[in-house]
Amino acid sequence: MDGSADIRPEAGEPEGERGITTDSPERFINRELSWLDFNTRVLEEADNERHPLLERLRFLSISASNLDEFFMVRVAGLVGQLREGVNKRSQDGLTPKQQLAAINDRAAALMSRQQHAWNGLLPLMRKAGVEVLTAEELTDEEVDWLEAEFLSGIFPVLTPLALDPAHPFPFIPNLGFVLCFSLDGPDGHLDALLPVPNKIRRFVRLPSDDANGQVRFISLERVIMRFLHHVFPSRDVVSAGAFRVIRDSDVEVDDEAEDLVRSYERMLRRRRRGDVIRLKIDAGTPFALRELITSKLGVHASDVVLIDGLLGLAQTSELIPKDRPDLVFEPFEARFPERIREHGGDCFAAIAAKDILVHHPYEDFDVVVQFLKQAARDPDVLAIKQTLYRTSKQSPIIEALIQAAESGKNVTALVELKARFDEEANIGWARALERAGVNVVYGFVDYKTHAKLSFVVRKEGEGTRSYCHIGTGNYHQFTAKVYTDLALFTCDDAIARDVARIFNYVTGYAVPQEFERLVIAPLALRDTLIDLIDGEIEHARAGEPATIWAKMNSLVDGTLIDKLYEASRAGVKILLVVRGICCLRPGVPGLSETIEVKSVVGRYLEHSRIVCFGNGYELPSDRAKVFVSSADWMPRNLDRRVEVLCPIENPTTHNQVVDQIMVANLKDEAQSWWLGADGAWRRDEAAREPDAFNLHDYFMTNPSLSGRGAALAEFGPRLLTVED
Known part of the structure; x- marks a missing residue:
């Protein structure tokens, strides 16, 4: 390719052998299908022999988790359009119905490949000393241990649910995983459900004294099936199966909401009860039980997927033990920027000397934490302003903001409640910050605040100087270990004034008349x-x-x-x-x-x-x-x-x-x-x-x-x- 100018056809004229023009829908690739292609690339890494074995398993888990979210949000949106009679075409010219048909075909192939990857990894894992067992492979000692574990830790939280006129079909929450049974007993036939508790690990690790690092797991559903007689005494299992529900999680908040926090709390409750978008049923489930489940959940046949393999592949990440470092990536210790160490750990002095661009995860996220902790402790710091889109449990960023507020500094936290699937955590952080005296604002009703900004105003000499952190990623110390992101530390006056204008825009609807750099x-x-x-x-x-x-x-x-x-x-x-x-x-x-x-x-x-x-x-x-x-x-x-x-x-x-x-x-x-x-x-x-x-x-x-x-x-x- 060279940089010379060229004479090209005018807009709308046929161009090239493909017949794609500058105004034809075919010039665009469909958004949803492109996402499925991306998730296929993620899944391909499960077959990549360059990666350690259990990292390949992690890629499989990520691919499955990604696909669940895709159905909860993107497919749910298309289903909603279809239900409401909306026939708006995508920019590539497809109607919602056409997109759903194409998605179903592509997703079915992807799910089949996921199961194929799982089946391919199992023997490799077994050979490497990480075994996923069937009930028949348990030793007598393991059965005794497992029964005691079942009775003490699993049985108390199981709730069998009979299905008869006195016991209507229960509500199954989003991502709910349920075992289903046809049972016979002294009082006749009974159909029943047994939801698998989501607070218990999906795979139970068996005790082992093997000095060679042998690790043995068995799935929770197999444990339950092995000791089902404790749950349904005096009954015989005629047939059994399993299913998993994916519900619409793309829930909107009323634009006229006066209290965003309460509105989002209501939204979170509604999300659990969204419409069923996908019903995944174990392929071994008998036809009668499949028909019962499908009819009771009111699911269209096109939204039912038979899975010949493991339901809930996203949870296979639980099979990555911490004591097998030989099967995962070699640990990498992120560097702390030498520039800051040369200034005795003083972030402000290092930034004042010259801008610093931090490259995560190769450089430690702790530099961001240290910047805010130094600001919280520094008696010359007058104010701190911070955006929070996603952050972690026990967040050191939150702790630093709370410390700063409790020391009398003027602290403002812009907490974004609309960060999908982090709304509940953000509500909790907002309330903790408010209790500490932080001025918490929630931004716009119509817009998400996705910008990543920290702003520190410090008294220096006869005036003040402002220090800024501007990032491409979230203030989250765990994702910063695996996401590549950039963060600029600067005290450039023009940029600082612009950052101040952004905070004023979001907190006070003060629309800036101009920006100097940003x-x-x-x-x-x-x-x-x-x-x-x-x-x-x-x-x-x-x-x-x-x-x-x-x-x-x-x-x-x-x-x-x-x-x-x-x-x-x-x-x-x-x-x-x-x-x-x-x-x-x-x-x-x-x-x-x-x-x-x-x-x-x-x-x-x-x-x-x-x-x-x-x-x-x-x-x-x-x-x-x-x-x-x-x-x-x-x-x-x-x-x-x-x-x-x-x-x-x-x-x-x-x-x-x-x-x-x-x-x-x-x-x-x-x-x-x-x-x-x-x-x-x-x-x-x-x-x-x-x-x-x-x-x-x-x-x-x-x-x-x-x-x-x-x-x-x-x-x-x-x-x-x-x-x-």
Whole structure:
């Protein structure tokens, strides 16, 4: 690909042998099917022999958990449209009914592959000393131990439910896993259900004195079946089966709600009772029991899936014992930025000297915690403002904010209640913060606040200085160990004023009249990205180098995709790293032939969002315009969320993003997939080679530039080139 301008057909004219035009729906890949393709790439890692055995099992578990959430939210939304008679087509031209039909076919194939992966891993695990047993494989000693364990820890929480006129069919909550039985006894025939408690581990580990690290598990349902006579004494099992329910969890909150906390508490209760979207039934369940369950739950036949294998594959992650380190990734100890250590651990002094760009998980999330803890203790700190979208249990971030408030500082926490599946935790944190004296606000009713911002105002000399943390990922110390994210520490005055404006906008609806450095959604982010792409188009038309590099989790927004198509037709070279959903179709003659798209799926979840514009120079270049962001290129991020796009201009941090992080992503072979014009993803041809470049391995052994301190000046930067 070269950067020269080219003469292309006008919009609407036939382009290329595929017959895709600039206004035909086929120029987009379907969002839902693209997501299923991503989850298939995740599942493929379960077959990747480069990974340790139990990490392959973890990928299988992640794939299954992802698919559950997909049905709870995305499929539920399409089912709701169909139920309400909404026939709005997706941007690729499909009706809700057509999308559901395509999803069912693709998801069925994916679930079959998940079971195949599970069946393939079981013998490998057994050979490695991690066994999942049947009841027949238990030794007499294990049966005795297991019966005692059953009677003391499982039996008390089991609730058998008879099905007869006096006992109507019970409510089965979302993700409920239930055993079902046809029983005979002295008083006649009985159908019954036995919900499997969700607070008990799905797999029971048996005691073992094996010095060789032998680990033996048995599933909870097999334990229950083995000792069912304690649950249904004097009855014989005629037939048995199992099923699992997935319900609609895409519950909306009334836009006119006066009290968001109470509204979300009501929403959480409604979520448990959402409509059944998928009913998964063990394929061995007799027809009569299947018919009974299906009719009582009111589930359409098209929403019933027979599973020939293990129900609830998401829970197989429980089979990863902590005492078999030989079967998981070698532990990696994240570095603490040397720059801060050189300033005696004083975060403020290090940031005042020069911007720092922290690269998680290769650099320890504890630097963020230390920044806030130092702010909480420092008598010169006057105020702290913090966004909280998702955080962890026993969060040190929350503890630091509480400590700061209790020491008399002015602390504001912007808690986002609309963070799906974290609403309950966020309500709890909000109340704990309020009790400590933190000023808690919940942002907008219409928009999610997805921006990741910390803001500390400190008295210095006769005035004040503001210190900012602007991130691409959540303030969550556990996900920060497995998500790759970027976080800028800066005390740049213009950026600080902009961050203050954002907090005022969200807490007081004070719409900023201008921003000096930052760009935010929903006010101007889309327009700014369009203007920046237009800038590259102008460079291409002037015969100058024109390049765009971008990294994100999802690319869905039709307006931005069309703008990238326009840039491609003008001759702009575009390289995209899109981990998940990608609705852009690359490599189509006359439409997108200068666009390449890859996805990286591996040990760490690629989560950082980066965009680089050549600005008239070939990338990588120290003249490039470089930004990090909290936003993916999706309509929801650009139109319905508060998001931040932040420029990276300090020479060291600039080089870190362009020459180190982006080049490594583009250079990766071992974990990369490439998207074709046909919409199919194909693994990089070099992925199986023993020396294939692995970006995660590279960053575990090559410290980031801005955190290296004096070592950077002494040894110089370790930069890559795309041609390396």
